[in-house]
Amino acid sequence: MQRISAVTLLTSDMSKSVAFYEALGLRLAYGGETADFTSFRVGDGFLNLQLDPARSAAQPIWGRVVLWVDDVDAAYERALRAGYVPERAPADAAWGERYFHLRDPDGHEMSFARPLADGGSSDPGTS
Numbered sequence: 001m002q003r004i005s006a007v008t009l010l011t012s013d014m015s016k017s018v019a020f021y022e023a024l025g026l027r028l029a030y031g032g033e034t035a036d037f038t039s040f041r042v043g044d045g046f047l048n049l050q051l052d053p054a055r056s057a058a059q060p061i062w063g064r065v066v067l068w069v070d071d072v073d074a075a076y077e078r079a080l081r082a083g084y085v086p087e088r089a090p091a092d093a094a095w096g097e098r099y100f101h102l103r104d105p106d107g108h109e110m111s112f113a114r115p116l117a118d119g120g121s122s123d124p125g126t127s
Contacts, residue, residue: 006046006048007047007048007065008050009050009063009104009106010052011052012106014033014034014038016105017049017104017106018032019033023079024082025075026040026042027041028040028041031049043068063109066113069113072090072098072112075112076089076090079102087103088100097116099111099114
């Protein structure tokens with residue numbers, strides 16, 4: 001195994017989900033608000049959205065995607081300015097990352113994280 005190329009999440013409302021991810025700074029690579037499948041470029045990989053109109057956002061499937069960012073506090077402020085409410089303010093974790101969590105319109109948990117300056121975590125999936 002070399003790396004994960006992409007993660008695909010189901011969405012019941014592509015328009016809301018695209019607006020959410022674009023507001024947080026992800027770059028649209030394919031698809032968009034009216035597409036059945038959308039991809040956002042994230043570093044060397046992709047975060048994909050697959051439309052599933054039969055699925056209800058009231059019945060989310062839990063999962064967490066950890067996105068490493070340059071500045072966790074700036075990502076948090078960007079989310080607030082876009083009108084989104086993270087679960088809590090950024091915090092330094094015992095495993096060596098600064099992070100915060102935010103749910104997307106379908107309930108998927110997004111973790112925005114960065115290794116702490118004093119060494120950080122070697123396990124990017126912990127957040």
